[in-house]
Amino acid sequence: MDGTPRTDGTPASGGTPGTPGTSPRTLRTPRTPLRVGLIGYGLAGSVFHAPLIAGTEGLVLDTVVTANPDRQRQAAAEHPGVRTVADTDALFARAAGLDLIVIASPNRTHVALARTALEAGLPVVVDKPLAATAAEAEELAELAERRGLLLGAFQNRRWDNDFLTVRRLVRDGALGEVYRFESRFERWRPRPKGGWRESGDPAEIGGLLYDLGSHVVDQALALFGPAATVYAETDVRRPGAEADDDTFIALTHTSGVRSHLWVSATTAQLGPRFRVLGSVAGYVKYGLDPQEAALREGRRPADDRAAWGVEPECAWGRLGSGESPLTGGGDPVPTLPGDYPAYYAAVAEALRTGGEPPVTAREAAEALRVLEAARVSATEGRTVRVREEEVSAV
Template sequence: MATTSPTSPTSPTSPSGPATPAGAPLRVGLIGYGLAGSVFHAPLVAATEGLVLDTVVTSDPDRRAQVQAEFPDAHVVPSPDALFERAAELDLVVIASPNRTHVPLATTALEAGLAVVVDKPLAATAAEARGLAALADRTGTFLSVFQNRRWDNDFLTVRRLIEEGELGEVQRFESRFERWRPQLKGGWRESGAPEEIGGLLYDLGSHVVDQALVLFGPAVRVYAETDVRRPGARADDDTFIALTHANGVRSHLYVSATTAQLGPRMRVLGSAAGYVKYGLDPQEGALREGKRPGVDLPWGEEPEHCRGRIGSGESPLTGGGRPVPTEPGDYPAYYAAVAAALRDGGPAPVTAHEAADCLEVLEAARRSSEEGRAVNVSPRGATSV
């Protein structure tokens, strides 16, 4: 686990520059102002006590204007090199640029002594992710991966139900991140070029696999079907992943851009009861609409009619089971944990090793789909069939 090693609980330091004065906000540099940077990272950083958005990297004139309108006190620079020239003035770098840039940019930042947050996926392979984790350990720098879906309302509710024993012994977990997007949008996320690390397996798949591993522990066997459905598409847009966890739980995970009728977001079946929840967490939609944590309250809450239902032998579609209050979603908790770790030397909210475990499964899923058979997984080790 990579954590910071500050010289005092209130004064983080960086080999590349002077410590931020005790009590002053930690200065954040953000690389990338596309969807991830503008919708998720910048607003969440700005909403976090103890952090301030200091520098944003974008070469796009429209995005530059957007930054200046939304964060007038932030510096805007055209390239990562320009940001690293200001490394002595920063405490944390957030990498929200295209997937192919994650490893080289994180490497440069860590070698500069800067704390780093990288959007998922951390890398293309588990080996690369573990290499970054080792570099962070060697340099004594902080490294974390942005897995915001750990703070989705449905995930938090399922975790609560499991911890409280409401479901009995969980036997099967179903998770769907489905959309209806029959027309291609273009861009690197839909590219079939391996270096782009595009496609839904590594995009939405990073979320659903990470959630399953957090809930039920390591996977020992993976089976997957990845398909390219839309005309002109080059990367997978309709994917199914089946995991067998070491504890015997089976996870069935679906990610798709071609689902004309959406299934339940989550269905969890246990020996005592089952839980079914429809609809996505509202936080992404709120952020896209320009709403902000700490300003637009209550944050992360959904209407009562969206609640999932728990019961046994009954259909929730006909009113069976009882409605369960949904935990509020809490994306702000991620950067609050980052700020606390940097100030106090605590653990990263999501570690690079955890990200590597997720990538181990994604690599096994890709191999399974290519070979048409299940693949055995040894966490933090090689795969076999």
């Protein structure tokens, strides 16, 4: 099924939408930008959220929360006119002057901050993972629904150029009936960087299973629907690393499709980003979407909107049957442009209309249910069945 979200703010098919409601707060008029408070100005906040928010028509980056003086200066330099405050107390003290809170702080803080924002009457977007468990995500979703507030998960990889291309091929039937989906998000980083993302402390919700795994699982569920069973392997391979840095996840979807997903920081020879096999043809695509690299380099979508997310022809994937793409077999498939700006455009539209965010908290909860099952599987060395209300061993 085609579960990629629309850019008009309607929910993805196959997700479980929350109850639409009207915020008890009055939003600005359609001509007045909605004011955004951003919590966190590390990698996620400074590279992804801040530039995408600032570049979205109808949104304005109003306040950035960071206790780091260097990051405060960085935010002020990169976004002239933005307020910088050192803690969330200062942010929530002026809740009446804000229309949206975006949480891009360390994973361990996501649930508490989202709850505080919702209780203050503010719509919220949370960077992935929304929470540590599906139960926590469901609790937040229920709170947002009771308050009539938007609660969305930031899953920007649904707008990667290669994923958008796979989605179209699946939707258009170019592959026939898909039976196997392979997705790899691999890197070669033989030395750990350190920091909370690579901490072995479970409270940090670090490691690749919850980091890049959040993306590849979300993409698989968006394409092919819920997972019935999960098998996973999580390893710590690099000297000095504490959290999983080489992880494999196998899903059997209720639709019958099997997804094999790899996330790794220890891959000396990178495999294809996607290999999708169907009854008529297969599609193979190497390389990564260019948007993250562009954002890290300081480029912005508005610099050249027509060229944003576009990759050269030499990077296109290939579609064929019985040929090897490594020897030029199959036909090149033009890669659709990546479109990270579509995420916050959809959020702005949802806030104006009372609609759903492009990725709902319920969808995030479903992905977390799979990640929890994967952790159980890797620990116990067995396949785990994902049920609606609980995770159980097969």
